[in-house]
Amino acid sequence: MSVLFAIVLLPLIAALLPRLVQSMGRSTVAIVTALPVLLALLLLLGTAPSVLVDGELLQAAVPWLPQAGLMLAFRLDGLAWLFALLILGIGLLVIVYGHYYLEKSDSGGRFFSLLLLFMAAMLGVVCSDNLLLLVVFWELTSISSFLLIGYWSGQAAARKGARMALTLTGAGGLALLAGVILIGQTVGSYDLGTVLASGDLIRSHALYPLMLVLVLLGVFTKSAQFPFHFWLPHAMSAPTPVSAYLHSATMVKAGVFLLARFYPALAGTDLWFVLVSSIGLVTLLLGAWMALFRHDLKGLLAYSTISHLGLITLLFGLSTRLAAVAAVFHVINHATFKASLFMAAGIIDHETGTRDIRKLGGLRRYLPHTMALATVASMAMAGVPLLNGFLSKEMFFAEAADTPLYGSLNWLVPTLATIAGMLSVAYSLRFVHDVFFGPVPAALVAHAPHEPRRLMRVPVEVLVLLCLAVGVFPAVVVGPLLAAAATATLGGELPEYSLAIWHGLNVPFLMSLLALTGGVAIYVWRAPLFALQRRWPRPHAPAIFEQAVQALVAVAGRFVRFIDNGALQRYVSWLMLPVALIMLAAMASRPDWLGEHALTPVDGLSILATIVAVLAALATVVLRRQRLVALLMISVVGLIVSLAFLRLSAPDLALTQLSVEVVTVLLLMLAMYFLPSRGVIESTWWDRSRDLFLSLSIGVGVGLLALFAMTHPGATISTFFIDNSIPGGGGANVVNVILVDFRGFDTLGEITVLAIAAAGIYALLENLGLCLPIYDPEGRPWAKDRSPLVLQMISRAVLPIALLVAMYILVRGHNMPGGGFIAGLITAVALVLQYVASGVHWVHARVPHNYHPLVAFGVLLAGLTGLASLLLGYPFLTSTFEYIYWPIVGKFELASAMLFDLGVYITVVGATLLILARLGKLSVVEQEEGN
Amino acid sequence: MSVWVEGLVAALILIGAGFTLVGSIGLVRLQDVYTRLHGPTKATTLGVGGIILASLVFFTAQTGVLSVHEVLITLFLFITAPVSAHLLAKTAMHRQEKKVQSTRGEPWQQ
DSSP states (O other): HHHHHHHHHHHHHHHHHHTTGGGGOOHHHHHHHHHHHHHHHHHHHHEEEEIIIIIEEEEEEEEGGGGGGGEEEEEEHHHHHHHHHHHHHHHHHHHHHHHSSSSTTSSSHHEEEEEHHHHHHHHHHHBEEEEEHHHHHHHHHHHHHHHHHHTTTTHHHHHHHHHHHHHHHEEEHHHHHHHHHHHHHHTTTOOOOHHHHHHEEEETTTTTHHHHHHHHHHHHHTOOTTTTTTTTHHGGSSHHHHHIIIISHHHHHHHHHHHHHTHHOOOOHHHHHHHHHHHHHHHHHHHHHHHHHHOHHHHHHHHHHHHHHHHHHHHHOOOHHHHHHHHHHHHHHHHHHHHHHHHHHHHHHHHHOOBGGGGOGGGGGHHHHHHHHHHHHHHHHHTTTTTTHHHHHHHHHHHTOOOOOGGGGGGHHHHHHHHHHHHHHHHHHHHHHHSSOOOOOOHHHHHHOOOOOHHHHHHHOOOOOOHHHHHHSSHHHHHHHHHHHHHHHHSSSSOOOOOOOOOOOOOOHHHHHHHHHHHHHHHTTTHHHHHHHSOOOOOOHHHHHHHHHHHHHHHHHHHHHOOOSSSSHHHHHHHHHHHHHHHHHHHHHHOOOSSSSOOOOHHHHHHHHHHHHHHHHHHHHHTTTSSHHHHHHHHHHHHHHHHHHHHHHHHHHHHHHHHHHHHHHHHHHHHHHOOOSSOOOOOOOOHHHHHHHHHHHHHHHHHHHHHHHSSSSSTHHHHHHHHIIIIIIIIOOOOOOOIIIIHHHHHHHHHHHHHHHHHHHHHTTOOOOOOSSSSSSSSOOOOOOOOOHHHHHHHHHHHHHHHHHHHHHHHTTSSSOOOOHHHHHHHHHHHHHHHHHHHHHHHHHSSSHHHHHHHHHHHHHHHHHHHHHHHHOOOOOOOOOEEEEETTTTTEEEEEHHHHHHHHHHHHHHHHHHHHHHHHHHHHHHHHHHH | OHHHHHHHHHHHHHHHHHHHHHHHHHHHHSSSSSHHHHHHHIIIIIHHHHHHHHHHHHHHHHHHOOHHHHHHHHHHHHHHHHHHHHHHHHHHTTTTOOOTTOOOOGGGGG
């Protein structure tokens, strides 16, 4: 069913538009936002005959990650239809309202983009036919809600409120995911229909309590149920349209939607009854009580929302079929009257500049129209007859009155329900009376507020009219919708109920009457209650939350500092430790290090070179404080290693090692220049033991590993490479053919890593404020004269020769020692020599020095070479080669791998120069400033 | 390979080794930086030069093709050795390294 996809995806795709048309004026933005929503709403209404009248179940599915059970599957039953109607309908009204509510300075594009994103996420939640998909959309609502609460990101309250909401709903979302996975594993499918049909299986499972608690954690955090209710009042830092839409009509209803959705699968046990009804009851009372004492209009409405959500939760918890119908009915009613009340509060805030009830009063003179609307909506909230709130509250009282399950405490639920009803009447009265009646505060007289623009009131009018229509003609207006939604919730036959206004003089009516009179009484004699409430110990939720967050941050910080205290030694040692442990484990498990192959006979020269290398390595450690000497010593080790490579017939490695050695020495020289000469902290005894342990175990381990590998016979992969190098790769240099052909993908990865590392080092060095030393470690000032002329002249003469050598090594690489990597290093060294000899400015005036694009070009060239073979129908990075005859030059070979090697070459040159030139430049800039 | 060629190669190797030996002794024996600088420069230019020439003659005579690798090495050495000596001397002057009596002049005062 493509209609289903269109309904959900229209807002999602449209979420991109408002930002794109932002420059075309505010009205364009609002229209571009509203049109897709209107279209989706019309599509939804188009499905009304089949869903509501015929009771059809519309479904549509596309596999997403079928292996993981994740399908892009949507369903539209009565319940989903009802919620989709609320989301799209109220969403449309909120867009109209929001357009007039936002200030000129607010970014309308961002606001409406986020609103549409939220709308799509919410539609996804209610229409999901797959449990995992539902969780995905669920998280998306948390994130978009976070962004919308923090819309005015300049305000600390908005940021804190947003963070709190995200933390709680995000944590709940994780719990929900865990619960859903448990359910999915139990049932064997994440398909909603299958899960709903397997209620008995789930309820009889040993892990049912865990599943239920996890799902309920998600529900209670999202629907702001006690004890997670405190995020909702702080989410009121959001713009009012957001509060009206997310935090009263839709998102907070996602929790109770889930209760309804999982009702056939999870409900019906004692545990469900106890958990859901008691939490609902506590939230109902607590919310109503707190709402009475709020001075902030939106705060009052927020606590009232919490209370009404508690009411719905309680109804679901009561577990009777009629209670579920009442719960669904109240979802509809609460959404209409609470959204209109939020909008009215927004109008008051917009026109008077304050939401503090104590600073408001007598507004009926200035805002008569708004007053009428707010009064009707408040009466609906209070449960006054002929309005929608009355009907669902009546059903609620009826259900509360015959709760048989609490045993001897049967009187408790109806009594507490009536008390909550009284409080609800009292705060509704306070909302209307304190704001619109009574004396006008002086500040308001000076700046007389006036009615907002006509169109800003239209959404409120629509909603209030609906309250009235449902209240007066319930069966006609809402009957079929409620029946369809309740049928889908219960997953079966509907119980007998009647949507009449007058049921006769029965217990629920008496409770309603009691609530109304009691509520008026509480409002009239509220002064002692307020005094009592002031003495009440009030745990300050945000402070507690903030403390908890700070404590968590502190613990995390301590942990991070333990792992990474800012010193490279500690950080690297953590990386090395697992290597050392693996080495030790390997050494312990394989005692047969010496295999059957005979050892190579040793000669005097090799022994001498080895002794020199060992001595130099020891000298590096001993002389580490004399940095230059230590550097010389470590380069002795490097040189001997490259000689060893030469002796053991690995000329490629020897060449690479040699050029890497040169670059390393240059890099270390530059780095050492910046090192402070005084105040060096010696390593502690513990640090040294750690280092000794790591180096010994890794060094000895690698040595033994090499011994093992080389003395044990066995088929190695090298024979394949040697046999196939010429026929397969067209090159006699096996090392190079491995690099550019057999293992080309590896090389591509390596140069990508190199490019990323270069960019990272560049970024780290950018804006690095280093103290430039004026004196060398022995206290003498550094020489100030320019680079010596002899060096300049000679190095310039060397450059073309070095480049020629590099080119030669690059081109011959495929068949003889060489290749892109070595050639790149030689080129880099030749260019760096120019930097050393003539200075950064001289070089940059003559050589293009923007190395970023060069690095990117190199990686791209190598990658595109690979892609070219894909175009020709071969696997990625297949190489081809051809022998060509040219007069004079003779026969030579052209291989596509050479182009790949060229990419490697360019990347290496770019990356090396990017790093070295940047580090060298640090000294130049500051030296000039110093002069 | 004729005796003459062998003799030539031997002589060149001896010359090269001799200069390298003299240079090494100089590096150890000479008293201050300025004089000590002469040791390694002799060893890299004349010492290595002699051995490289020997290699050139030997491989040319053996393969019958003029061996040019050695020429390239010599070229690089003759270019780089004076430069590094020059830089070393400059640094020593900047650092005002101590000198022995017989080293004349105090160049950093010029």
